[in-house]
Amino acid sequence: xxxxxxxxxxxxxxxxxxxxxxxxxxxxxxxxxxxxxxxxxxxxxxxxxxxxxxxxxxxxxxxxxxxxxxxxxxxxxxxxxxxxxxxxxxxxxxxxxxxxxxxxxxxxxxxxxxxxxxxxxxxxxxxxxxxxxxxxxxxxxxxxxxxxxxxxxxxxxxxxxxxxxxxxxxxxxxxxxxxxxxxxxxxxxxxxxxxxxxxxxxxxxxxxxxxxxxxxxxxxxxxxxxxxxxxxxxxxxxxxxxxxxxxxxxxxxxxxxxxxxxxxxxxxxxxxxxxxxxxxxxxxxxxxxxxxxxxxxxxxxxxxxxx
Amino acid sequence: xxxxxxxxxxxxxxxxxxxxxxxxxxxxxxxxxxxxxxxxxxxxxxxxxxxxxxxxxxxxxxxxxxxxxxxxxxxxxxxxxxxxxxxxxxxxxxxxxxxxxxxxxxxxxxxxxxxxxxxxxxxxxxxxxxxxxxxxxxxxxxxxxxxxxxxxxxxxxxxxxxxxxxxxxxxxxxxxxxxxxxxxxxxxxxxxxxxxxxxxxxxxxxxxxxxxxxxxxxxxxxxxxxxxxxxxxxxxxxxxxxxxxxxxxxxxxxxxxxxxxxxxxxxxxxxxxxxxxxxxxxxxxxxxxxxxxxxxxxxxxxxxxxx
Numbered sequence: 287x288x289x290x291x292x293x294x295x296x297x298x299x300x301x302x303x304x305x306x307x308x309x310x311x312x313x314x315x316x317x318x319x320x321x322x323x324x325x326x327x328x329x330x331x332x333x334x335x336x337x338x339x340x341x342x343x344x345x346x347x348x349x350x351x352x353x354x355x356x357x358x359x360x361x362x363x364x365x366x367x368x369x370x371x372x373x374x375x376x377x378x379x380x381x382x383x384x385x386x387x388x389x390x391x392x393x394x395x396x397x398x399x400x401x402x403x404x405x406x407x408x409x410x411x412x413x414x415x416x417x418x419x420x421x422x423x424x425x426x427x428x429x430x431x432x433x434x435x436x437x438x439x440x441x442x443x444x445x446x447x448x449x450x451x452x453x454x455x456x457x458x459x460x461x462x463x464x465x466x467x468x469x470x471x472x473x474x475x476x477x478x479x480x481x482x483x484x485x486x487x488x489x490x491x492x493x494x495x496x497x498x499x500x501x502x503x504x505x506x507x508x509x510x511x512x513x514x515x516x517x518x519x520x521x522x523x524x525x526x527x528x529x530x531x532x533x534x535x536x537x538x539x540x541x542x543x544x545x546x547x548x549x550x551x552x553x554x555x556x557x558x559x560x561x562x563x564x565x566x567x568x569x570x571x572x573x574x575x576x577x578x579x580x581x582x583x584x585x586x587x588x589x590x591x592x593x
Numbered sequence: 594x595x596x597x598x599x600x601x602x603x604x605x606x607x608x609x610x611x612x613x614x615x616x617x618x619x620x621x622x623x624x625x626x627x628x629x630x631x632x633x634x635x636x637x638x639x640x641x642x643x644x645x646x647x648x649x650x651x652x653x654x655x656x657x658x659x660x661x662x663x664x665x666x667x668x669x670x671x672x673x674x675x676x677x678x679x680x681x682x683x684x685x686x687x688x689x690x691x692x693x694x695x696x697x698x699x700x701x702x703x704x705x706x707x708x709x710x711x712x713x714x715x716x717x718x719x720x721x722x723x724x725x726x727x728x729x730x731x732x733x734x735x736x737x738x739x740x741x742x743x744x745x746x747x748x749x750x751x752x753x754x755x756x757x758x759x760x761x762x763x764x765x766x767x768x769x770x771x772x773x774x775x776x777x778x779x780x781x782x783x784x785x786x787x788x789x790x791x792x793x794x795x796x797x798x799x800x801x802x803x804x805x806x807x808x809x810x811x812x813x814x815x816x817x818x819x820x821x822x823x824x825x826x827x828x829x830x831x832x833x834x835x836x837x838x839x840x841x842x843x844x845x846x847x848x849x850x851x852x853x854x855x856x857x858x859x860x861x862x863x864x865x866x867x868x869x870x871x872x873x874x875x876x877x878x879x880x881x882x883x884x885x886x887x888x889x890x891x892x893x894x895x896x897x898x899x900x
Contacts, residue, residue, distance in 0.1 A: 465886075468852035469811050497845045497882025498852070501807040504776050508815075538804045545775035545805070575804025575882060579772075 290549045292328050292513040294489065295321050295536055297564065299330040299364060301521030303342045307569045311345045315352055320563040321518060322355060325552040326536070330383065330515075333364035334373040347377035356380075362423060366397065371411050374420075381421035383459070384408040386450065388426055388442050391434035392463075396427075405446065409453035416454035424450035425459045425491065429475060431466035440475045447479055447488075457489050459515060462502070465495025465532060469505035476509050485510030492534045494520065494574075499534035500542050507548075514539060519561040519572025535574020537561060558584040598850050599635055599820040600857045601796065602628050602843055604871065606637040606671060608828030610649045614876045618652045622659055627870040628825060629662060632859040633843070637690065637822075640671030641680040654684035663687075669730060673704065678718050681727075688728035690766070691715040693757065695733055695749050698741035699770075703734075712753065716760035723761035731757035732766045732798065736782060738773035747782045754786055754795075764796050766822060769809070772802025772839060776812035783816050792817030799841045801827065801881075806841035807849050814855075821846055826868040826879025842881020844868060865891040 298317055302309060309317070314332070321329060331353065332346030346363060353361055362381035365371045374382050386408045387393045393404045408424060415422040429443045447458045460476065467475075472490075479488060490506045492499040492514070503514055517533035537557040544554050558580050565572040605624055609616060616624070621639070628636060638660065639653030653670060660668055669688035672678045681689050693715045694700045700711045715731060722729035736750045754765045767783065774782075779797075786795060797813045799806040799821070810821055824840035844864040851861050865887050872879040 468849060470853040494882065495886050496848055496852070497842075497886075498807055498849050500805055501811045501849060504808045504811055535804075541803055542775060542805055542808060545803070546777040575801065579802050579804075 288512055289547065290512065290551075291507070291543050292489075293326065293536060293539060293543075293550045293552055294328040294330060294360075294362075294513060294515045295326045295518060296330040296491070296515045296533065297321070297518040297521045297536070299332050299343070300515070300533060301517040302568070303333070303340055304522045305342060305568060305570065308342050308344075309567060311349050311352070313567050314349055317564050317567050319354065320560045320567075322359065324556040324560045325550075327358060327551060328360040329362075331361050331363050331379075333366070334370035334377075335364070335366050347373055350374075350377035350379055362421070365411060367407060368411065368414070371414060375418065379420070381423060382411070382415055383423035383425060384411050384450075384455075385425040385427055386446060387432075387463075388428050388438045388446055389432040389435040392428045392432050395434065405449060409449060412450060412453040412455050421457075422453075422455045423457045423459060424453075424455040425461050426450070427461045427463045429460045430462045430471050431464060433464050437471075438475075440478050443475050444478045447484075451484070451487060455487075457487055457513065459489040459491050459513075461491035461515075462493055463491075465493030465499070467492060467502050468496075468498055469501050472502045472505040473509065476506055476511065480509045486512070489513035489515065491515035494532040494534050494538075499532075500538060500575075503534070503539060503542065516540075518557070518564050519577070520574045521564070521568060521570070521572055535572075535577070537580055538574035538576045541576045541580065554580060555584045595819055596854065597819065597856045597858075598814070599796075600633065600843060600846060600850075600859055601635040601637060601667075601669075601820060601822045602633045602825060603637040603798070603822045603840065604628070604825040604828045604843070606639050606650070607822070607840060608824040609875070610640070610647055611829050612649060612875060612877065615649050615651075616874060618656050618659070620874050621656055624871050624874050626661065627867045627874075629666065631863040631867045632857075634665060634858060635667040636669075638668050638670050638686075640673070641677035641684075642671070642673055654680055657681075657684035657686055669728070672718060674714060675718065675721070678721060682725065686727070688730060689718070689722055690730035690732060691718050691757075691762075692732040692734055693753055694739075694770075695735050695745045695753055696739040696742045699735045699739050702741065712756060716756060719757060719760040719762050728764075729760075729762045730764045730766060731760075731762040732768050733757070734768045734770045736767045737769045737778050738771060740771050744778075745782075747785050750782050751785045754791075758791070758794060762794075764794055764820065765791075766796040766798050766820075768798035768822075769800055770798075772800030772806070774799060774809050775803075775805055776808050779809045779812040780816065783813055783818065787816045793819070796820035796822065798822035801839040801841050801845075806839075807845060807882075810841070810846060810849065823847075825864070825871050826884070827881045828871070828875060828877070828879055842879075842884070844887055845881035845883045848883045848887065861887060862891045 644651035
């Protein structure tokens with residue numbers, strides 16, 4: 287079994303977009319540099335949405351122009367529509383992500399489109415990206431449960447995932463937008479997808495609202511998934527979903543992977559300074575479940591540290 | 594696969610023993626009644642140790658005399674030696690637990706005995722319990738990692754577990770005393786034990802120090818383990834182990850089991866009031882990772898609640 291796991295850091299996008307404090311482009315760049323220092327090499331930088339709707343993400347194009355280490359880091363950005371896509375392309379993005387909610391009501395409430403309309407828009411964006419040689423990624427949001435419609439049928443997630451792969455997505459990120467998944471539902475939803483022999487095309491995005499994010503990661507790892515979203519210090523949540531709080535913290539994910547002998551290229555102890563720096567930038571208390579323990583380890587003499 | 598999981602509540606013992614505030618027998622009884630109200634039916638009541646060494650546990654005998662619902666609730670108590678055993682017997686305890694640390698240094702530091710001495714004492718207590726018709730339980734502490742000796746070899750845990758089962762233990766509780774286990778080490782340590790076809794003789798005790806307790810529970814569930822220790826609201830930790838904080842919270846465990854369709858007889862939402870009552874008694878902030886979410890659910894109109 288492949289022992290390398292890609293940790294895709296979503297703090298600069300999913301984390302910041304729900305914050306009261308709006309960071310400047312310079313501050314967002316400092317945040318990204320702090321992430322890179324810990325070994326993180328896959329980052330969702332921002333989204334090309336209306337700065338009026340989401341002021342936290344204003345200037346994402348300018349930010350893209352200043353990103354360091356572009357040869358070795360996988361940077362991506364969310365695009366909601368063709369206008370956003372054109373902006374991402376102009377800014378030099380090499381990877382874009384679309385977001386497709388799995389239920390009718392979530393699409394209506396979130397972006398005022400039907401599920402069918404939203405699916406068509408996402409498919410069109412992915413096709414265009416493929417033509418342009420841009421990597422396409424697709425989120426399937428509320429893939430386990432919708433705050434409006436309840437449990438999401440696994441076959442719906444399967445069908446939307448297939449549609450996104452057919453349209454050209456290189457990766458489909460199965461997203462537990464409101465933190466309602468549990469290890470059994472992870473097996474149920476991913477199980478049918480894995481049957482398609484597509485574990486390498488899948489990633490998972492878990493929230494820790496009910497404390498089960500790492501258990502869900504374990505269930506997905508056991509099914510062969512080798513990419514996960516996480517947010518540094520647990521920063522953020524989805525502002526459109528009632529009750530959605532607590533992204534899975536990057537340090538919690540990395541520590542578990544590291545403890546299990548899986549490689550991510552990220553040093554668990556190096557994340558302590560990263561969390562502290564980003565906490566200062568974001569102006570909110572940060573830190574996942576393992577953070578206090580990691581802090582204690584990081585303050586010990588090096589020879590005494592066993593992570 | 595058996596879908597009933599026994600949740601053994603250790604708050605009144607493991608939780609309270611490390612607290613600065615010493616609860617009266619009446620308060621400990623109120624705590625136990627609050628636990629029973631949520632459906633909890635397996636409780637570690639206290640320990641028969643010297644009240645000078647552990648004043649928090651003074652009067653455990655008197656407490657046993659006042660326990661409600663003794664016909665349907667499995668109450669147990671820790672006994673460190675034959676004197677403690679006699680006190681437990683006199684108090685009417687029907688189940689006792691011994692604690693055997695898996696490493697030489699932990700035994701020395703904890704109880705000033707060698708591993709061999711400690712093993713002999715535990716075996717003698719279990720044999721005596723068997724003769725008296727008392728259920729014997731045995732903790733194998735620091736079963737994954739010792740704060741003094743590092744990683745605990747799986748074969749040592751296996752050998753000590755076998756010894757305890759031979760001496761008459763009805764259940765061996767594999768304990769991650771310092772919260773250092775991860776899903777892989779859980780598989781490694783339990784894997785060899787499960788090979789002995791003894792899953793029904795095993796229980797696990799996880800701490801959440803590194804945020805991995807529920808992931809570890811999942812790994813153990815997958816191996817067939819159907820009993821777990823937890824502490825209401827995450828109360829407590831081991832006072833003798835440097836860096837050991839954060840018992841697995843009962844509400845986190847119960848919510849995950851419930852979400853996965855496993856039965857424990859405990860209502861996740863009923864635990865909200867239980868945590869609040871016990872927080873008031875213990876005088877410390879309580880609540881596991883899922884507690885805030887459970888609180889929000891418990892405050893909603895009943896028809897809107899989906900746990």
